[in-house]
Amino acid sequence: MTGAGQRPVSTAAGRRVHRLLAAPTLASHVALAFSRPSRQVAVKAWIVAMRRTFGRDATHGPAEKYVREALHSPGRSVAPVRARRRPGPDTPSRLVVAALENGAPALSAWSALGSDQGWAVTLLTGLAETRFADGAGLTELVRAAELRVDRERRIAGHGSRLAPALGVRPGTPRSVLGQDLRAGAMFDPPRPGELPQEPSVDAAVTFWRAAALAALGRRFAPDPPADAVAVFARRVAVLAADPRLDEATALTVVRASLQGRPETPAGLSPDLVHQAMAVVFVQAAEDLAWYEREIDDLLCGVEREVESRGFRLLPMP
Numbered sequence: 284m285t286g287a288g289q290r291p292v293s294t295a296a297g298r299r300v301h302r303l304l305a306a307p308t309l310a311s312h313v314a315l316a317f318s319r320p321s322r323q324v325a326v327k328a329w330i331v332a333m334r335r336t337f338g339r340d341a342t343h344g345p346a347e348k349y350v351r352e353a354l355h356s357p358g359r360s361v362a363p364v365r366a367r368r369r370p371g372p373d374t375p376s377r378l379v380v381a382a383l384e385n386g387a388p389a390l391s392a393w394s395a396l397g398s399d400q401g402w403a404v405t406l407l408t409g410l411a412e413t414r415f416a417d418g419a420g421l422t423e424l425v426r427a428a429e430l431r432v433d434r435e436r437r438i439a440g441h442g443s444r445l446a447p448a449l450g451v452r453p454g455t456p457r458s459v460l461g462q463d464l465r466a467g468a469m470f471d472p473p474r475p476g477e478l479p480q481e482p483s484v485d486a487a488v489t490f491w492r493a494a495a496l497a498a499l500g501r502r503f504a505p506d507p508p509a510d511a512v513a514v515f516a517r518r519v520a521v522l523a524a525d526p527r528l529d530e531a532t533a534l535t536v537v538r539a540s541l542q543g544r545p546e547t548p549a550g551l552s553p554d555l556v557h558q559a560m561a562v563v564f565v566q567a568a569e570d571l572a573w574y575e576r577e578i579d580d581l582l583c584g585v586e587r588e589v590e591s592r593g594f595r596l597l598p599m600p
Contacts, residue, residue: 291422292422292429293426293429294324294444294445295320296318296320296321296323296324296429296432297324297426297428299315299321299324300315300321300324300325300328300425300428301421303325303408304328304407304408304411304412304415304421304424304425307408307412315404320432324425324428324429325403325404325407325428326400326403326407327427327431327432328407328411328425328427328428329382329406329410330381330382330403330428330431330572331424331427331428331431331572332407332410332411332414332415332424333383333406333410334570334571334572335571335572336410336414337349337379337382338383338570338571339502339503339504341504341507341508341511342508343376343379343380343383346382346383347375347379350374350378350379350406351375353406353409354375354402354405354406355370356409370402374399374402377399378402378403378406381403383570423574423576426575427572427574427575430445430469430575433445434469434470451599454576454579454580454583455579455582455583456579456582456583456586457583457586457598457599458481458596458597458598459478459479459480459481459597459598459599460481460486460490460491460586460596460597461490461582461585461586461596462478463478464491464494464561464564464565465578465579465582467561467562467564467565468564468565468568468569469575478599478600479600480597481596481597482597483595483597485594486589486594486595486596488553488557489589489592489594490585490586490594490596491557491561492557492560493585493588493589494560494561494564494581494582495540495560495561495563495564496540496543497564497581497584497585498564498567498581499537499540499541499563499567501567501571501581502567502570502571503515503541507541512534512537512538512541513534515566515567516530516533516534516536516537516538517533518566518569519533519536519537519559519563519566520532520533522565522566523558523559523562525555525558527555528558528559528562532551532555532559533562535548535551536551536556536563537559537563540560
C-alpha cells in the first residue's frame, strides 16, 4: 500500500477508504456509510482529488461539467444506496463550491456537505479510477486526506491521531525558514520549544519572496483572469486572520508578485508584505492540495535558489 519513499496510510479509516477505491463494490460502499471516520477520510480524499484535478482552472466550468456528467452516468452501479436518488439541478454547483472554494481548513468540514456526502463518495470512486488509478497514486491520495482530517481534529482541539515525524527527514527542507513554511503549509501544530530565528533579514526576505513566486507560478496559468486573482487574494486575507492584511492589501501583494515586481508595494510595511507572501504560499498549497513531497520539493528548490544568491540559511538545530 506504499511505494519507495512514500509514507503509508496510517489509520483504520484510511485503510478502509483505500480498499474501497482499489476495488469499489456495493458492500464496501455500504460499510463506508456506517463508518463516520471513514466517511470523513473519503470526503477529504474527494476534496483533494477535485483540487488536484480542477484547482488551477480559472472558472468552475470544467469541474461542474465533470460532476454533472459523472452524476448522470449510467456507470454509477456501485453508488452508495443513499446517493441513488436523482441529483437536483443545483447539486453539481453545490458540490464544486464545497470542494474548491473552502479556502480556510476549518471551514471545509466534511459534515458541511450533509446529504451530499454520498455524492462526494460516488465522485471520488470515479476520480480514483480515472486519475489516481495506480496503487501509489491511491496511497498518496488517501494519505493526504488523513492529514487533512487530522488537522481539523487539532483545530477543533481533539488532538492528533497520527504519529509525528520527528526531526528533519531526508528530502525535506533543511533550513529553519523552510521547515517553518512547510509546517504552515501542512497546518502542523507549533513545534515544542522555540526555534531559532533566521539572523539575516535579507535572507529571510529573499526566501519568502522566492517561495511566494514559486507557489504562484504553480497556482496560476500565465496571465490569469483578474477575478480569479481577486478570489485567491480574498482567501489569503481570510487565512491570514490579521486585520492589517485585508483583501485589498492581499490583492496588491499578489498582483505585484504575479507581475514580477519583488519590491514592497507603496504604502505597505515590509513585515506585512513578507507575512502576506508566506500566507500566499500556504494558500496556493491548499488550493491545489499539494502532497507533502510536492511542498518539500518546492521548498528545497527555494532553499537552493536563495543559497545560489550567496545567502547561507540557518539550518535546523
